[in-house]
Amino acid sequence: MKTIGFIGLGIMGAPMARNLVSAGFTVRGYDLSDSAVAELASAGGVATESIADAVDGADVVATMLPADPHVLSVVLGEDGVLEHLKPGTLLIDFSTVTPDTSRKVASAGAEKGVRVLDAPVSGGQAGAVDGVLSIMVGGSPADFEAAQPVFDAVGKVAALVGPSGSGQVVKAANQLVVGGTYALVAEAILLMEASGVDASAGLDVLAGGLAGSRILELKRRSMLAREFDPGFRIDLHHKDMGIVLDAARRAELALPFAFQVAAHVQAARALGLGDRDHSALLAVAERFTGRMGA
Missing domain, CATH: 1.10.1040.10 (N-(1-d-carboxylethyl)-l-norvaline Dehydrogenase; domain 2)
Incomplete structure (x- = not known):
């Protein structure tokens, strides 16, 4: 896993994306805020202008979005993330949403052969900046194992707590x-x-x-x-x-x-x-x- 498409560069997402860059990943970032995208680019990431551009060719796609409507729109909506992912891609949703939303995303991903983990985090902005977040993961053991290098770059501890929705x-x-x-x-x-x-x-x-x-x-x-x-x-x-x-x-x-x-x-x-x-x-x-x- 070398290339990560990262969508959502807010208070939490921006430092997480920077830490992934520091860990050696190529991070293609997208956010509605042009300044947030520019800041990632200045830290060594790649600025993109759309969801499709951010996730094109990515091995992993990470989302860090405010709430359920944003996740449903960005991931499942028209021209959303799932429309652009190749089978086998790993989708990690770091957002905090309802378990039902996480299960919907996982089910839709499975239909397209995309592996999905819900992985909400704790630790606040300071934890995101310092790369010491706690990550609560729902999904399969194999997908959790595959995502470990990503979790290591942004967090101090990550635990698989059950199937899809359990992290939430x-x-x-x-x-x-x-x-x-x-x-x-x-x-x-x-x-x-x-x-x-x-x-x-x-x-x-x-x-x-x-x-x-x-x-x-x-x-x-x-x-x-x-x-x-x-x-x-x-x-x-x-x-x-x-x-x-x-x-x-x-x-x-x-x-x-x-x-x-x-x-x-x-x-x-x-x-x-x-x-x-x-x-x-x-x-x-x-x-x-x-x-x-x-």
């Missing part, structure tokens, strides 16, 4: 834990600040103990400073929590904390924070308690 279920679980952790860290910050405690020192201690997490490691300083530049936008986390709740409904599960996390994320959107980082759940907690910008 694990990503939904991941987003539930991440959202819940942000909400709890936010309340911990407010508790310490309202009690006259040095919250910065307090979070340092928490980060080194059983309460430690990647969120505390990476975001405690920016949360204390109320700096909510994305990262990973509230709007996208809202979409992901919809996937969580839908998966719970389909599995006939009562997940009360999942509903609470979803409500917090929705509240952030209602406060006009949809384009802010999901650490802005701190602003929601402040609104709930009436303690603003402590």
